[in-house]
Amino acid sequence: MIRINEMFKKLYKISLVVLLAIFLLYVFNEIHDLASKSYLSEHYISKGVQETGAINLVTSVLYDYRSFDTLGEATVILTASAILAFLVPLRKVAMHGTKFLIIVHQTMIFIVPYLAVLGSYLILFGHLNPGGGFVGGVVLALIPIVMTITYCIEFSEYKFKPNIKTLLEDLGSICFIILGLFGIVTGSNFLASGQSNLGLGNPGELISGGLILCLNIIIGIKVGAGMAKIFNSLIKGE
Amino acid sequence: MIDIILYILIIFLALTAFFMVFTKDMLSSIIALPIFGSILVVIFVILQAPSAALAEAVITAGLTTGFFVITINKTEMQND
Incomplete structure (x- = not known):
């Protein structure tokens, strides 16, 4: 009787997982059918380049059509880093780590300029190539993280x-809102770049796309500083 | 040809995910996470989503691994 009871318990858990899988498969099948009838994606694909001036359509949605959501994401990172820096005590404890060979120290000399150039490229060319402010900022934040892991927190x-x-x-968050108010000054809504009276420039050039380039740079600096601060706050402890 | 590569990569993705969950050693589980991320990056590039591939490469292989290594370092310090 006990054995049957245990078998029933195992089967119960497995059948729950299988039921969830079938339910998710059904739901995603329905959603896939719904998405083909949507007209909004057709509008973005056919008219996105003329309306926003950015070739990369992902960036044009993130920083022009739906830039208010990006402000929300930036606020999440700001809140997280502020609370972590507030909660974690400032007493420093050295990581008990391993001693690295000279290969690691020599690799650091090559990899730090590479990370800096890659991050700057991803931020500056965010409206022309895949990438953008968030990814470029995280690449820039990897430089202090790698320094902290390889050497020590004092050096970083x-x-x-x-x-x-x-x-x-803090400057990044404030400048984002000020650039958003700039859209109101030029005669449109908050955070509008394509709909306001700014010159969009020729699509495909580096300086084009109105506010998108400025927003990319600001988000990149802000995310990079925030991620480095979160990591250095987590590494300190009791 | 590209379909066969895609199916092989998806099988390896499932294998790495199972290894990551069911292995006993914590450190090998953490090192399996960037492998999982790298296979996912190749799948994203094959499916023509380069923006998601960049974010996946940077965040999974770079940032998350660093955070997990620090967490392991901290928790081993308490066991001693």
């Missing part, structure tokens, strides 16, 4: 001061 904080990181992150 000597190279990138915590006060400067906090200042950059």
Whole structure:
């Protein structure tokens, strides 16, 4: 009787998983059928380049049509880093780590300029190529993280001061809202770049797309500083 | 040809995911996470989603692995 009871318990869990899988498969099948009838994606694909001036349609949706959602995401990162920096005590404890060979130290010399160039490229060419402010900012934030893991936290904080990181992150949030108000000044809604009276430039050039380039740079700096600050706050402890 | 590569990659994706969940050693589970991410990046590129592939490569292979390594470092410090 006990054995039957245990078998029933196992079968119960497995059948729950299988039922969830069947339910999800059914739902996603229905959603896939719905998405083919939507007209909004057709509008974005056919008229996105003329309306926003950005070739990369993902960036044009993120920073022009739906830029208010990007403001929300930026606020989430700002809140998380502020609360972490507030909660974690500032006493420093050295990581008990391993001693690296000279190969790792020599690789650091090559990989840090590569990360810096790649991050800047992803941020500046966000409206022409795949990439954008978030990904470029995370690539830039990898530089202090790699320095912290390889050397120690004192060296990383000597190279990138915590006060400067906090200042950059706060400036990023404030400049995002100020650029959004710039859309109201030019005669349109909050955070509007394509619909306002700004010159969009020729699609395909580096300086084009109105506010999208400025928003990319600001989001990149802000996300990079925020991620580095979160990591350095987590590494300190009791 | 590209379909066969896609199916092989999807099978490897499932294998890495099962290894990541069911292995006993914590450190090998963490090192399996970037492998999972790299296979997913190739699948995204084959399915023509380069923006998602970039985000996946940077965040999974770079940031999450660093955070997990730090977490393992901290928790081993308490066991001693």
